[in-house]
Amino acid sequence: MKVSFTLNGRRVEVDVEPNEILLDVLRFKLGVKSVRRGCERAECGACTVLLDGKPVYSCTVLAPMVDGRTVETVDYLASNGELKPLVEAFVKAGAVQCGFCTPGFLLTAYSLLKRNPQPTVEEVKKAIEGNICRCTGYQKIIEAILLASKLYAEKRSERKEE
Amino acid sequence: MFYKLPKFNYYRVTSLDEALKLVNELEDFKVIAGGTDLVMDLKIKRYTPKNIIDISRVKELDYIVDDGDKIRIGALTRLQEIVDSPIIREKAYVLAEAVNQMASWQIRNIATIGGNLCNASPAADTAPPLYVLNAELKLVSIEGERIVPVTKFFHGPRKTELKKNELLAEIIIPVEKDAGASAIKLGRRNAFTLSIVAVATLVKVSDSKFTDVRVALNAVAPTPVRAPSVEKALIGRDVSLEAVEEASKLVVNDIKPISDVRASADYRREMSIVLTRDSLLKSLERIGVKLGGEE
Numbered sequence: 001m002k003v004s005f006t007l008n009g010r011r012v013e014v015d016v017e018p019n020e021i022l023l024d025v026l027r028f029k030l031g032v033k034s035v036r037r038g039c040e041r042a043e044c045g046a047c048t049v050l051l052d053g054k055p056v057y058s059c060t061v062l063a064p065m066v067d068g069r070t071v072e073t074v075d076y077l078a079s080n081g082e083l084k085p086l087v088e089a090f091v092k093a094g095a096v097q098c099g100f101c102t103p104g105f106l107l108t109a110y111s112l113l114k115r116n117p118q119p120t121v122e123e124v125k126k127a128i129e130g131n132i133c134r135c136t137g138y139q140k141i142i143e144a145i146l147l148a149s150k151l152y153a154e155k156r157s158e159r160k161e162e
Numbered sequence: 163m164f165y166k167l168p169k170f171n172y173y174r175v176t177s178l179d180e181a182l183k184l185v186n187e188l189e190d191f192k193v194i195a196g197g198t199d200l201v202m203d204l205k206i207k208r209y210t211p212k213n214i215i216d217i218s219r220v221k222e223l224d225y226i227v228d229d230g231d232k233i234r235i236g237a238l239t240r241l242q243e244i245v246d247s248p249i250i251r252e253k254a255y256v257l258a259e260a261v262n263q264m265a266s267w268q269i270r271n272i273a274t275i276g277g278n279l280c281n282a283s284p285a286a287d288t289a290p291p292l293y294v295l296n297a298e299l300k301l302v303s304i305e306g307e308r309i310v311p312v313t314k315f316f317h318g319p320r321k322t323e324l325k326k327n328e329l330l331a332e333i334i335i336p337v338e339k340d341a342g343a344s345a346i347k348l349g350r351r352n353a354f355t356l357s358i359v360a361v362a363t364l365v366k367v368s369d370s371k372f373t374d375v376r377v378a379l380n381a382v383a384p385t386p387v388r389a390p391s392v393e394k395a396l397i398g399r400d401v402s403l404e405a406v407e408e409a410s411k412l413v414v415n416d417i418k419p420i421s422d423v424r425a426s427a428d429y430r431r432e433m434s435i436v437l438t439r440d441s442l443l444k445s446l447e448r449i450g451v452k453l454g455g456e457e
Contacts, residue, residue, distance in 0.1 A: 001172070018171065019167035041205070042268075051272070056271050062197060126353075129353035130354055
């Protein structure tokens with residue numbers, strides 16, 4: 001069956017079997033390799049994508065279910081500049097070790113900061129409970145998200161001044 | 163591709179009428195809403211249905227409505243919407259409290275309250291708060307609708323009151339005035355975990371006596387359960403720490419825990435007592451009755 005949806009700002013149409021999952025379609029049919037195959041059982045968060053703007057696991061979404069909807073990955077948010085402060089913060093805080101979990105964390109963190117621009121440590125921890133870092137670099141990831149919150153705020157005030 | 167899903171025909175519906183016609187006509191189907199449980203069950207081949215009916219776009223079942231004396235929640239309301247809903251937070255806080263301890267943000271963003279109930283896991287985390295709120299469920303089919311108490315909905319692990327051609331449409335919650343309620347969950351870790359046991363309680367107090375007590379637990383029996391032994395022991399009694407502690411011990415009469423990968427039956431029994439006590443104390447605190455109790 002044909003499934004058509006907006007992927008990273010672009011309309012795509014792809015032929016799928018009803019029993020294919022979004023994760024596989026993104027990686028194997030649409031070449032989006034930033035979406036990672038981790039546990040495949042809705043536990044690790046490496047396959048996180050934004051579905052209609054909200055973080056979900058792409059490993060438990062049937063491909064036909066995204067027909068007509070919007071899917072975003074880090075590639076898009078990085079290319080349009082929206083992710084820049086967050087990436088800067090991850091680099092500064094040393095929040096990337098092996099990097100496998102990073103795209104998932106970035107998407108979750110990005111969504112959190114959109115919803116709650118100045119989260120507390122507890123709110124950050126709550127938001128990322130569905131993302132696992134097997135290098136166990138959580139402390140630095142939390143620091144990075146808090147730092148990003150400041151960087152986004154600076155960016156917003158710069159824009160206002162302009 | 164480590165997991166391969168079994169093949170199935172996929173049907174997408176956009177209205178309840180269409181959905182009801184399909185579940186009436188088709189044989190050997192599973193209904194998908196959020197899919198967070200079902201897709202995993204397909205992956206591990208717990209189910210190999212010939213047909214999948216996707217009801218995730220039936221917008222008419224996605225709502226939270228405040229009718230004054232009751233709240234109505236559409237079965238396709240996503241869990242995170244329940245956590246964030248000002249109506250639920252104000253009038254049925256215990257449900258938001260329990261749902262906020264479920265799964266992870268990614269799952270709560272797509273999983274539905276109806277899916278959690280219909281999946282009928284003994285560890286369904288929406289069940290204890292709905293049990294103590296005396297919630298009712300609206301089940302619909304092409305023949306009409308019927309209302310059943312949520313406590314009658316679960317028949318066993320993955321078995322429900324739903325007939326083959328019925329769908330869960332709505333959760334109806336009577337609004338309790340002057341009641342204190344709370345939900346506590348114990349898992350193997352604090353975040354994103356399955357229940358070893360979860361408890362919800364609701365209490366009403368008048369003239370320093372318990373006038374109503376409701377206790378419900380999950381993951382300690384084939385279905386979520388109420389704990390009538392605890393409830394009966396407290397109703398009519400003077401409110402005291404001793405009464406709460408004594409009554410909480412009786413919870414073991416109402417549960418039948420098993421040992422599994424998460425915990426032993428003995429541990430579950432012990433923790434059921436502790437969580438029942440803690441939740442009762444917390445519920446009392448929420449209506450201004452502080453009994454201390456050891457932390």
